[in-house]
Amino acid sequence: MTSATGIYSARMINQMHQDGAIISAQPFDADQVQPASLDLRLGTIAYRVRASFLPGPKTSVMKRIEDLKLHQINLGDGAVLERGCVYIVPLMEELALPEGVSATTNPKSSTGRLDIFTRVITDEGRAFDTVPAGYKGKLYLEISPRTFPALVRQGSRLSQIRFRSGDSRLSVAEHKELHAKETLVFDDDAIVEQGVSLSIDLLGSDRGGLIGYRSKRHTAVVDVDKKAALDILDFWEPLHDRGTGELILDPDEFYILVSREAVHVPPDYAAEMVPFDPLVGEFRVHYAGFFDPGFGHAGAAGAGSRAVLEVRSREVPFLVEHGQTIGRLVYERMAERPDNLYGADLGSNYQGQHLKLSKHFKQN
Numbered sequence: 001m002t003s004a005t006g007i008y009s010a011r012m013i014n015q016m017h018q019d020g021a022i023i024s025a026q027p028f029d030a031d032q033v034q035p036a037s038l039d040l041r042l043g044t045i046a047y048r049v050r051a052s053f054l055p056g057p058k059t060s061v062m063k064r065i066e067d068l069k070l071h072q073i074n075l076g077d078g079a080v081l082e083r084g085c086v087y088i089v090p091l092m093e094e095l096a097l098p099e100g101v102s103a104t105t106n107p108k109s110s111t112g113r114l115d116i117f118t119r120v121i122t123d124e125g126r127a128f129d130t131v132p133a134g135y136k137g138k139l140y141l142e143i144s145p146r147t148f149p150a151l152v153r154q155g156s157r158l159s160q161i162r163f164r165s166g167d168s169r170l171s172v173a174e175h176k177e178l179h180a181k182e183t184l185v186f187d188d189d190a191i192v193e194q195g196v197s198l199s200i201d202l203l204g205s206d207r208g209g210l211i212g213y214r215s216k217r218h219t220a221v222v223d224v225d226k227k228a229a230l231d232i233l234d235f236w237e238p239l240h241d242r243g244t245g246e247l248i249l250d251p252d253e254f255y256i257l258v259s260r261e262a263v264h265v266p267p268d269y270a271a272e273m274v275p276f277d278p279l280v281g282e283f284r285v286h287y288a289g290f291f292d293p294g295f296g297h298a299g300a301a302g303a304g305s306r307a308v309l310e311v312r313s314r315e316v317p318f319l320v321e322h323g324q325t326i327g328r329l330v331y332e333r334m335a336e337r338p339d340n341l342y343g344a345d346l347g348s349n350y351q352g353q354h355l356k357l358s359k360h361f362k363q364n
């Protein structure tokens with residue numbers, strides 16, 4: 001195994017699996033290892049709990065589940081997870097990480113686009129979605145569908161994990177340098193600081209004024225494992241610009257919007273979208289997410305790819321305007337260039353996307 005610092009590539013993830021650092025009773029699914037991440041699979045049982053929690057030092061997740069459990073559900077034949085309820089599911093993958101290798105987890109983009117709130121918890125964990133270096137033990141997924149009831153089963157993949165050694169996030173100067181060389185966002189006025197800023201497109205000029213979607217309430221169930229199965233209009237209300245370039249976010253609603261800028265992740269890098277500024281608390285990109293090496297890369301048929309924004313207002317109705325900054329893409333070095341890039345024959349769902357709902361909907 002190479003000792004290079006940075007995000008682990010698909011090859012290095014497979015190597016960790018062979019070396020016993022990632023343990024799973026069942027072999028990986030064919031497309032489970034992505035260019036710079038591994039999808040995590042649900043195990044056989046979901047525990048419905050009264051409240052979300054972090055175990056903290058000296059406590060295991062199972063111990064907390066025993067205290068907070070309402071009932072348990074077998075996922076073997078599939079089960080519907082209800083809106084607003086909190087479930088904890090032990091995952092099929094376990095870890096025995098070498099010292100110096102840590103990991104972070106994040107909902108898959110498809111999960112975020114369905115407003116299914118998910119976070120990974122570890123034994124003795126003090127933070128969500130954070131796996132400390134050298135962690136040995138099980139992984140658990142907290143799941144809470146916020147908008148649509150979700151049909152899941154053993155093996156469903158709702159979240160993903162990224163491994164890294166050291167910290168290879170780029171500094172301000174390195175972001176500026178990489179942007180000058182590779183163009184990270186296609187915008188003449190790009191703001192490049194600790195990451196590149198992304199703003200909202202509320203004109204939809206290239207889509208006949210379609211600016212996004214607002215979720216409907218009281219819908220049918222979404223089967224998380226079925227692609228292109230659902231009619232958009234049964235679940236979403238399309239939103240059109242009426243010449244103002246503005247939108248009032250209702251705090252009780254969930255929105256899918258799109259970035260104004262096309263984005264680019266060069267092959268030797270991975271990126272993560274984070275809220276623009278935690279102090280701008282009125283609205284946020286809800287789940288943000290991992291961006292793969294090669295996303296938006298012309299050499300992987302990605303030129304022009306936009307970032308999809310899952311947006312919620314916090315407490316009050318909040319007016320957002322075309323071009324308003326909403327998120328930040330922070331770049332990190334890969335430990336090595338992945339053999340395959342996002343979009344290059346990997347069955348990737350979102351390469352080259354503009355405004356795009358999750359893969360579960362029939363796209364017109």
Ligand SMILES: Nc1ccn([C@H]2C[C@H](O)[C@@H](COP(=O)(O)OP(=O)(O)OP(=O)(O)O)O2)c(=O)n1
Nearest residue numbers: 108109110288289291292295307308348349350
């Ligand atoms: N808020 C976000 C998060 C991610 N992405 C893009 C960049 C990612 O490289 C791509 C795929 O992300 P995931 O791997 O998280 O998504 P899925 O696993 O659901 O899709 P795929 O099967 O295509 O990998 O989507 C996006 O446009 N907007």
